[in-house]
Amino acid sequence: MKLGVxxxxxxxxTVFNALRxxxxxxxxxxxxxxxxxxxxxEIDQIEDPKFNVxxxxxxxxxxxxEFLACEACLKLRNSEGSEVCPLSTLKDQYEIVRDSDRLVxx
Numbered sequence: 001m002k003l004g005v006x007x008x009x010x011x012x013x014t015v016f017n018a019l020r021x022x023x024x025x026x027x028x029x030x031x032x033x034x035x036x037x038x039x040x041x042e043i044d045q046i047e048d049p050k051f052n053v054x055x056x057x058x059x060x061x062x063x064x065x066e067f068l069a070c071e072a073c074l075k076l077r078n079s080e081g082s083e084v085c086p087l088s089t090l091k092d093q094y095e096i097v098r099d100s101d102r103l104v105x106x
Contacts, residue, residue, distance in 0.1 A: 001030045004100030006093070007040035012048035015040075018106045019056040026063040033100070034060065035093045036069040036085055041077065044084045057084045068092045 003025045005018055022032045036043055046053040061067065061083065068088035074081055081087045097103060 001025070001028075001101045002099060003030050003032045004096040004103040005032065005034045006096070006103065006105040007034060007036050007043060008038040009106060010039045010042050010046050012046050012051040012053055014106050015043060015046060015053050016048075016051035016056055018104065019053065019060055021104065022060045022065055023056065023063055026060065026065050032060065032065040033096050034065060034067045035088070035096050036067065036073070037093065038070070038073055041069045041073045041079065041085050044082050054084075068096070 003022065005022050007015055007018060009015065022034060025032050043057060044054060067084050067086065069081055069085035071087045071089055074085060074087060
């Protein structure tokens with residue numbers, strides 16, 4: 001299965017659980033692509049003692065998941081991206097929506 005996850009927020013518990021699903025899907029042999037849009041591009045700044053979003057994102061990367069981040073959203077925040085937030089375009093988001101068997105948005 002191809003799973004697309006679109007993250008548009010920074011609520012630690014919500015983002016953490018979306019990444020848990022992404023990791024579980026990868027462990028089942030699925031392909032996972034995560035697109036960060038709006039406030040979602042701030043994922044690498046989320047800090048919470050109960051929900052270690054950074055660690056969970058790294059686990060997704062290590063398991064073969066792919067992260068893409070809205071270039072315009074990053075530029076609005078004066079950010080050039082990171083490993084978890086690589087610059088991408090609306091075309092990339094469109095392709096995730098088009099090509100995914102299932103799409104989850106948070």
